[in-house]
Amino acid sequence: xxxxxxxxxxxxxxxxxxxxxxxxxxxxxxxxxxxxxxxxxxxxxxxxxxxxxxxxxxxxxxxxxxxxxxxxxxxxxxxxxxxxxxxxxxxxxxxxxxxxxxxxxxxxxxxxxxxxxxxxxxxxxxxxxxxxxxxxxxxxxxxxxxxxxxxxxxxxxxxxxxxxxxxxxxxxxxxxxxxxxxxxxxxxxxxxxxxxxxxxxxxxxxxxxxxxxxxxxxxxxxxxxxxxxxxxxxxxx
Numbered sequence: 700x701x702x703x704x705x706x707x708x709x710x711x712x713x714x715x716x717x718x719x720x721x722x723x724x725x726x727x728x729x730x731x732x733x734x735x736x737x738x739x740x741x742x743x744x745x746x747x748x749x750x751x752x753x754x755x756x757x758x759x760x761x762x763x764x765x766x767x768x769x770x771x772x773x774x775x776x777x778x779x780x781x782x783x784x785x786x787x788x789x790x791x792x793x794x795x796x797x798x799x800x801x802x803x804x805x806x807x808x809x810x811x812x813x814x815x816x817x818x819x820x821x822x823x824x825x826x827x828x829x830x831x832x833x834x835x836x837x838x839x840x841x842x843x844x845x846x847x848x849x850x851x852x853x854x855x856x857x858x859x860x861x862x863x864x865x866x867x868x869x870x871x872x873x874x875x876x877x878x879x880x881x882x883x884x885x886x887x888x889x890x891x892x893x894x895x896x897x898x899x900x901x902x903x904x905x906x907x908x909x910x911x912x913x914x915x916x917x918x919x920x921x922x923x924x925x926x927x928x929x930x931x932x933x934x935x936x
Contacts, residue, residue, distance in 0.1 A: 781795045
């Protein structure tokens with residue numbers, strides 16, 4: 700994975716990625732919830748059922764809310780750094796990927812106090828598959844392997860639905876599957892968008908992608924933390 704950057708960009712697969720990025724942008728703009736992403740860090744979260752803002756009031760709840768945001772911000776930060784390293788053939792890819800994998804353990808550990816050790820380990824396992832799948836997508840794209848890319852993409856989205864199903868099954872009232880799946884799919888779409896522009900050399904778009912990814916992941920993090928706070932209110936008094 701640390702091979703030198705190829706002298707030419709992947710042809711068909713990267714072109715397909717760029718086309719997919721454009722389609723994703725249209726869906727993001729026209730789809731449900733467009734334009735409602737959080738634009739600043741606030742101690743509030745969105746109620747899944749009707750969009751009402753529910754303030755996070757206690758010290759414990761605020762701490763949990765902020766800690767969850769930090770973990771998901773780490774997730775997108777280290778993912779971005781791994782994409783940049785891989786696309787450029789940089790020698791820091793392996794340690795960067797290792798740090799990214801550690802974040803998946805941190806995310807699993809964050810839910811253990813509420814759902815138990817096995818549930819936390821299950822979330823970590825699903826998220827590690829999510830990261831491994833992203834690497835397979837990047838490898839196929841950089842190699843121009845259209846067949847491998849299509850297979851990796853299908854597997855990656857299946858895993859995303861598994862993550863959404865897991866989170867929703869743990870908290871069906873406050874993390875309904877339809878909304879959780881939409882948030883997770885948005886994260887995958889955004890990451891493909893980012894990878895497409897980075898591999899295609901459109902760095903201005905790549906930077907804009909990351910801004911969008913950041914706003915989206917805060918929405919997703921807030922949905923998860925607020926759902927847990929509402930599910931276990933006695934734990935946050």
